[in-house]
Amino acid sequence: MSGTCYAQMNGDGDHVNGFKRPLTNQCKNKATVVLGTQWGDEGKGKIIDLLATKADIVCRAQGGNNAGHTVVVNDQKYFFHLLPSGLINPKCKAVIGNGCVVHVPSLFKEVESNEEKGLTWWRENLIVSERAHLVFDFHHAVDGMQEAQKGTKKLGTTKKGIGPTYSTKAARHGIRIGELMGNREYFAEKYRQLAMMFQKQFPDLEIDIESELLRYDELREKLRPLVKDAVLFMHEVTQSQEEKNILVEGANATMLDIDFGTYPFVTSSNCSVGGICTGLGLPPSSIGNVVGVVKAYTSRVGAGPFPTEQCNEIGDTLQEVGKEFGVTTGRRRRCGWLDLVMVKYAHVINNLSSIALTKLDILDNFEELKIGIAYTHKGEKLPQFPATLEVLRDVDVEYLTLPGWKQSTVNCRTFEELPYNAQCYVNKIQEILQVPIQWIGVGQSRDSIIQVY
Known part of the structure; x- marks a missing residue:
């Protein structure tokens, strides 16, 4: 047949019957994503700070200056609201993605406030998406x-x-x-x-x-x-032949997600893993590990249902010892026992690779601890966290009770140094969630963290 090219598949599989296959467009550099699994305030800033020391790019994909992260470095407190807290690393580019909403005066107020504390490199490192x-x-x-x-x-x-x-x-x-x-x-x-x-x-x-x-x-x-085409920037970074360490900092948390959270007591963006793709222009194939941050108890700022809330001395103690005040608003956070029904639901949505368990030290002085492990509604056990407030407001929580350890964990730097009952508490969480716990936070400072593996 005139004009037809005939070819057999060569050793590399480039040609089949005359058709040259394109090279596979694989992502070279995948992003590590850090997400909250509760109602926010889990201590994501500390984990981001830890990971950002090795990051080349750290990104925010959604939310605005309603979020609040505190990072303590050498006794200096840095407060972040819209800025990616990984900006503390002077070698790291910080990206505010298209999924974010930006109040420009507040952005400059924030960078200037942190500049006074020594963060002087933001002008060279900060990128703001033109699509935000x-x-x-x-x-x-x-x-x-x-x-x-x-x-x-x-x-x-x-x-x-x-x-x-x-x-x-x-x-x-x-x-x-x-x-x-x-x-x-x-x-x-x-x-x-x-x-x-x-x-x-x-x-x-x-x-x-x-x-x-x-x-x-x-x-x-x-x-x-500061303004750039952040979608193009992220594409070039993920496809670069040069190895790049990309970190995405989730603002708010899964239970505040507009679709999956306790609607309508939620934020207005997708703060679960899907929002990372839409908020940065990243394809799903660019997402690597997803780290879920879990506070060792539960807190919530503002209104909305809270099944494990303790409106008693226990809740007051968690609030006072944990210094549970909103970074952005200063409002007192409501506190209660760890709710693993909620965290398991967050795992279903985000497919967590590992967990960072934070603020374990806040539980140091309790005689006993409780973990919420199941919900029942009108006598029936629920298979998952419920979708409607009507059901959620009326659930009964089934608790697992564990002994406390009644000694300080703040100087522990290995898992083996933790008190035996603290080890049991951590192991029980991992056992129930079936997700490995990779880090354990035992204090405010940068080095107050145990890397388990």
Whole structure:
């Protein structure tokens, strides 16, 4: 047959009947993802800080400055809200991905606050996605107004404008950073339209539109050196022939995920593993290990159901000893026993490779400890964490009781140095979850962590 190329498969399998197969487009560098498995505040910042010492790139994929991480280095406390806390590593690029929402004034306030503590390299290392959406001051105001309208049914938001910003994003009224970087008149017109839309919904909302536009003229040029096509950047990093250590820092936690959390008492983004792909432009094949961070007990800030909550001396002790106050809001966190029904559900969603168990030292002085291992509802054992609040509010928790160890763990640096009953507590968690515990946190400082393997 004229014009037809005939070929047999060669030794490398490149040709089959004349068709040249393309090379397999495999990801060269996979990202390690660190996610919260509870309602946030699990101590993700400490694990990120540990892993970031060897990272080349650390990323945030969702959320805004409603998140809060504290990292202690040489007795110096660094507070992170929107910035990836891995930015502490001066050799590490820090990426704020397209899935995040950015209040530009707060971003600069945050970097300048940490700069005063010695973090001077952020200008060279920080990358902000041009596809990330902007949070404006009127989003903050609307957040507060919407909460006030709920009366006794408040969600307990941080009032940082996160929900209203994601709402405008989903409704396709939002404004992205790339538009701020572009034509000034185009941005100004979009801003006016968005502001007036909110003013129609909330007649008491006051916005000095022209003053804000002048403010953003200054912020535009201040932000410009940081803005890049983060999707292209991440693609080049994952496909690079040079070995790169990529770390993704999950904000909030699985039980605050908009789809999988205790809806509607959730955040407005996907903070489970799927949000990593959509929030950074990474294909699933680029995801490697998924580390789940589990606090040795459970806490929750704001409203919403909490089956293992202890509204008693136990809860008060956990709160006081654990210094359970929100980094972003300063609000007191509600506390209770470890809930492994919840953590097992987080494992189902995220397929955890390993676990970092944090704040074990907070349990040092208890005579006995309890772990929630099952829920029953109207006499029937539930197969999994329930989807509706109607059921969740009415569950009974089945507890496993273990003896406490009544001695300090803060100076332990190997698993074998832990008191016997503390070892039993850790082993029981691993046994129930069937996920290996890789790290155990026993204090605030950077070195207060046990690496099990």
